[in-house]
Structure formats: structure tokens, C-alpha cells
Amino acid sequence: MTAIASALSGHLIRSLIGWPGYVAILVGLVVLAGAILVARRELIEWRGLLPLTVLGFIAWCGASVFWSGAQWMSLAGWLFQAAIAVLGIAIALCRDLIQIVRAAGGVFRVLLAVSIGLEILSGILLDTPFTFLGIAGNMAQGGPIQGIFGTRNLLGFVAVLALVTHVIELRTRSVQRGMGVFSIALAATCLLFAGSPVTLVVALVILGATAALFAVRRTPAERRPVLQYALLGLVTVTMIATYAGRSRVIDVLNAGGEFQVRYRLWLSTWRAIDANPIEGWGWFGIWRGSVPPFAGINWSVGREHASALNAYLDVILQVGTVGFVLFAALCAFAVIRSWLLASNRRTVTYAWPALVVVTILTTGAAESFPLVEGGWLLLVICAVKASESHSWRARLPG
Known part of the structure; x- marks a missing residue:
């Protein structure tokens, strides 16, 4: 509870005691999490539990420190990301889903x-x-x-x-x-x-996902694959149609000019991506407004932003196409595994990882929450819990 609260209330903690106090809290929690993992090492079945996609993405973000233009800042951002991931892994390994x-x-x-x-x-x-x-x-x-x-x-x-x-x-x-x-x-x-118009869209998506999930759960097991493929096709067509009509969607949702602000920021971010498309500019997590490319992006849009307001663009900007492929794999496996888990287990508790992952990744289209603090923590927790029953490595001979 302390780890989840600390990750979600970062703004409050930093407003009261600053970054040094917040870092001290995280360091203390990581030390405790490490001690718990060591103490319970004999009780944890490690094989297949830690998703390679999570480890690979974190490793690539760490490697990007070497080509970053501000290496110390980048190292600090990566350590921040890794600390949150350690807390998420410890929670997922040491606690039941309920x-x-x-x-x-x-x-x-x-x-x-x-x-x-x-x-x-x-x-x-x-x-x-x-x-x-x-x-x-x-x-x-x-x-x-x-x-x-x-x-x-x-x-x-x-x-x-x-x-x-x-x-x-x-x-x-x-x-x-x-x-x-x-x-x-x-x-x-x-x-x-x-x-929040962003949250309104997310809430509608979650309502649809919840209805679809419980429809699958009530379908006989022999007919579920057909329904699953039909839902996958519907989601794919919806995403393609939304992208094709993105200008119209932005006009409809442009409450108070909020989506137009995002659109200008995304265009500026994409221009910065073109300079380092493969490896990116180096992982920072939360933007540092004093270093490139973030300083140039903020100057071009005339506002101070701490992220690209889009998790997927942020990933490409900071760790390039390679990092995006790793993050996309992380997200895809988390969605598929958690959805199958929710579809095939009778207990309604197993619906939680699937719906939380859908919430996080949908929000990622208009915010960068999935990459930092509470969003990243919950994504790691759900990815690890979903891999417990559906990791291919768990079926390897001991």
C-alpha cells in the first residue's frame, strides 16, 4: 500500500518535501522490497514470472544513457524508472491478486x-x-x-x-x-x-472493454475463440478508422482547445524524433526542460511541458524505434495475457489486470502516465501477474 501510494502521489510528496524527500522514500521502499524478495526467494517460482519484455525495455532505456546528451540526468531518470519497476515486481511476486x-x-x-x-x-x-x-x-x-x-x-x-x-x-x-x-x-x-475530455474517452473505452470482457466470460468455452477473434477485428477496424479520421476526432473532442494543444506538441515532438529515429535522445522519463530536445520542443510550442502528452511518441523520442518496439511488445503481451487470464478464470478478480492495462494504455494515447510513477508501477504489476499463467518459459522443462 505504501509503494502504490508513493507512486501515485508523487506530485503531492514533491510539493511538500521536494525531490530529495521523494527520492529518499523510493530508496527506502526499494531496499525493503529487495529484502522481502531475498527473504522469500525460496517461496517464489521465478521461472517465467518476470516478463522478458519488461526486462528488455528497462535494459534498453538503461543503455540509452551512453548516447544521451545529458548522461547524468538520463541516468537519474533511468534509476527512477528502475526503482518503480522493482517495487512493481516485488508487489506482483509477493502478493496474490486479490x-x-x-x-x-x-x-x-x-x-x-x-x-x-x-x-x-x-x-x-x-x-x-x-x-x-x-x-x-x-x-x-x-x-x-x-x-x-x-x-x-x-x-x-x-x-x-x-x-x-x-x-x-x-x-x-x-x-x-x-x-x-x-x-x-x-x-x-x-x-x-x-x-477531463481525455478521461471521458478513456471511461467510454473501459465501459466497452468491460462489456466485451464479461460477454466473453459468459460465452461457452468452445465458442470463445470465435468471439475473441471477432473482438480483435472490431478493435483493429476501430483503431484504423480513428486514425484515418483523426482530424475529425480532434475537432469533436477539442474541448477548450486541449486536443489542439496536444496536436501541436505531437507535431513538434515528431520533428525532434526525425533527428534520432533509431536510438532516440536518451531516456529521461520526465522531461528536463533545460536540455535538448525538450527545450527546443517547448520553445516551438510556447509552453512548458514535462512530457509529450503521448506515451508512445515519448518512447520513440527518448529511446527510438528500437525502444518503441520493445515497449509495444511489453504492452501487447500484457494486454493479451491479462485478457486471456480474465476470460478463462471464473473469479472476477482476474478481470482487474485486463481492465487496468486497457485503462493505462488508452490513457497513453493522450498522456505519458504509463511511463512514469503510478502508471508505470501498475503496468509492471499487471504484466508480471498476467505472465504467471501464460509465460511460455513456464512450460519449459525444469
Whole structure:
């Protein structure tokens, strides 16, 4: 719970005690995670549990330090990524899935309750923004609100994850009914007041994915492959149609010019990619605005950005086409394995990794959350848990 909370509340922690304090927390957690893995090494079946795609992507990001133009900054960014990954691996190896769901649900409840409480205090009771936390105090006007996450999109992202988690908690009776209903209402309230068009699209995708998943679960086993292939075809056609009509989609979703801002940033990022298309500029994770290519991109769009607002473009920019192929493989295996796990296991708990991965990767089309902090942690956890039953290495002779 502490590791999940620390990864998701990075903005809050850094606002209160700065980067040194946040790094100290992560270092302490990594040391504890390492000690737990060592103590439980005899109880963990390692073969096939650690996805090669996760290890390969992390290794390539580490290798990019050698050709980065700011090697010390790049090394710091890679160590930050690796530390979060270690926490995710430790959680996935040492806890059952239901324990992870309950831990995540508890964290989401606390973080969203604190967020909505501070927004009420700032926007209604005191009527003053809490600038040091990035809270604008717009609660009385109906939003948008940011909570303790710094941006409305990250608040909305966490709220969608919380909705998925709390519904599964309620279905598995992991919490009392009153607490479950309260948690769902809290997450829905945060989602509504966040007013994020990005999160609205993600929520619609999750509704569709949930309906499709439970339709598959209710289909007889002998007919599931046909339905699975039909769903795969539908998703493929939808993605192609969305890309072909991307200009129209941007116009429809261009609430307050937000998508137009992203589109300009993506074009500028793509121009920077053309300079180093194979190996990239070096892994940094969160952008460093004082070094190339990030300084040039921000100058060209006239705004300060800490990411490309697109996880997939960010990967190509920082670790090139090779890194993108590795990350795409990581995502593909995580989706396929978690979806098959959710389709074939009777317990509804197994739907959690599939829906969380879909949420993370869908959000990645308009934010870079899957690459850093809480998004990266949850992606690693789900990838490792999904590989437990579907890794090809697990079937090798001992």
C-alpha cells in the first residue's frame, strides 16, 4: 500500500518535501522490497514470472544513457524508472491478486478522499487556491479540479482506475457494501468534477472493454475463440478508422482547445524524433526542460511541458524505434495475457489486470502516465501477474 501510494502521489510528496524527500522514500521502499524478495526467494517460482519484455525495455532505456546528451540526468531518470519497476515486481511476486486489488482500492479511497476534501476546503470553505499543491479552487464552479495530482487528467485517470477497482472489490465482497458504494460514488464524483475530455474517452473505452470482457466470460468455452477473434477485428477496424479520421476526432473532442494543444506538441515532438529515429535522445522519463530536445520542443510550442502528452511518441523520442518496439511488445503481451487470464478464470478478480492495462494504455494515447510513477508501477504489476499463467518459459522443462 505504501509503494502504490508513493507512486501515485508523487506530485503531492514533491510539493511538500521536494525531490530529495521523494527520492529518499523510493530508496527506502526499494531496499525493503529487495529484502522481502531475498527473504522469500525460496517461496517464489521465478521461472517465467518476470516478463522478458519488461526486462528488455528497462535494459534498453538503461543503455540509452551512453548516447544521451545529458548522461547524468538520463541516468537519474533511468534509476527512477528502475526503482518503480522493482517495487512493481516485488508487489506482483509477493502478493496474490486479490491482495493487490484490496491494497490498490484502499490507496485509491484515501487519495481521492484527500483530493476532494482539499478541493472543498480550497474552492468552497476558504475560496482561495492552494498554489503550492496546484489546486486552483474551482470546486464551487463545478470544476475542473486537480486534487493532489497536479492536473485534472491525472485525477481523472486515477478516478477511472478507482472505479474499476472498487467495482471488483464490491463484486468479490472484499469490502462491506456501504464502503463499496461510497468508494464508487467518491470515484465518480472526482471523475465528474475533473472535467477531463481525455478521461471521458478513456471511461467510454473501459465501459466497452468491460462489456466485451464479461460477454466473453459468459460465452461457452468452445465458442470463445470465435468471439475473441471477432473482438480483435472490431478493435483493429476501430483503431484504423480513428486514425484515418483523426482530424475529425480532434475537432469533436477539442474541448477548450486541449486536443489542439496536444496536436501541436505531437507535431513538434515528431520533428525532434526525425533527428534520432533509431536510438532516440536518451531516456529521461520526465522531461528536463533545460536540455535538448525538450527545450527546443517547448520553445516551438510556447509552453512548458514535462512530457509529450503521448506515451508512445515519448518512447520513440527518448529511446527510438528500437525502444518503441520493445515497449509495444511489453504492452501487447500484457494486454493479451491479462485478457486471456480474465476470460478463462471464473473469479472476477482476474478481470482487474485486463481492465487496468486497457485503462493505462488508452490513457497513453493522450498522456505519458504509463511511463512514469503510478502508471508505470501498475503496468509492471499487471504484466508480471498476467505472465504467471501464460509465460511460455513456464512450460519449459525444469
